[in-house]
Amino acid sequence: xxxHISVCRSKFFSFLIANHLKRIHxxxxxxxxxxxxxxxKRGLAVGTIRNYLIAICSFFxxxxxxxxxxxxxAKNLELPVKKFRLQAVPSExxxxxxxLQPNIGSKFGIxxxxxxETFYSSGIRLNELSSLTIxxxxxxxxxxxxxxxxGKERIVPMGKQSRFWIMQYL
Numbered sequence: 001x002x003x004h005i006s007v008c009r010s011k012f013f014s015f016l017i018a019n020h021l022k023r024i025h026x027x028x029x030x031x032x033x034x035x036x037x038x039x040x041k042r043g044l045a046v047g048t049i050r051n052y053l054i055a056i057c058s059f060f061x062x063x064x065x066x067x068x069x070x071x072x073x074a075k076n077l078e079l080p081v082k083k084f085r086l087q088a089v090p091s092e093x094x095x096x097x098x099x100l101q102p103n104i105g106s107k108f109g110i111x112x113x114x115x116x117e118t119f120y121s122s123g124i125r126l127n128e129l130s131s132l133t134i135x136x137x138x139x140x141x142x143x144x145x146x147x148x149x150x151g152k153e154r155i156v157p158m159g160k161q162s163r164f165w166i167m168q169y170l
Contacts, residue, residue, distance in 0.1 A: 008055035029073045046080045114165035121159025
């Protein structure tokens with residue numbers, strides 16, 4: 001992460017030198033907009049451009065917070081919006097094939113089936129599933145106590161098949 005920020009800043013400093021801006025105090029919002037345009041013109045991905053500009057904004061914020069500059073030219077810089085693509089939804093046939101993969105003749109197959117059923121029916125994230133313990137399950141209420149992003153906790157309903165296969169495994 002620090003290396004990425006360093007690369008972003010060095011490219012920005014090269015831009016400043018090429019545009020005869022020798023003092024950081026002389027940089028304006030217009031200069032930053034021109035830099036953003038240059039990144040777009042180079043054909044960089046929206047996410048990459050956004051990351052470059054975030055590094056520059058944090059740099060100017062640091063300078064302002066430490067009284068090196070008195071006006072932050074990046075304060076009103078608009079960042080490009082990164083569009084997120086949704087994953088393709090698997091077909092019912094694909095899900096059924098997946099559910100039939102574990103060998104339910106073995107304890108590991110039953111465990112795997114319980115995991116797949118829980119993942120599919122609850123809609124929790126994979127990292128949330130992998131951090132679940134037996135103490136996070138309430139089989140009588142058919143709920144899961146999930147610890148999510150940034151430590152947020154929530155109660156999630158468990159599907160009937162999920163509950164069934166967990167009980168088979170236990």
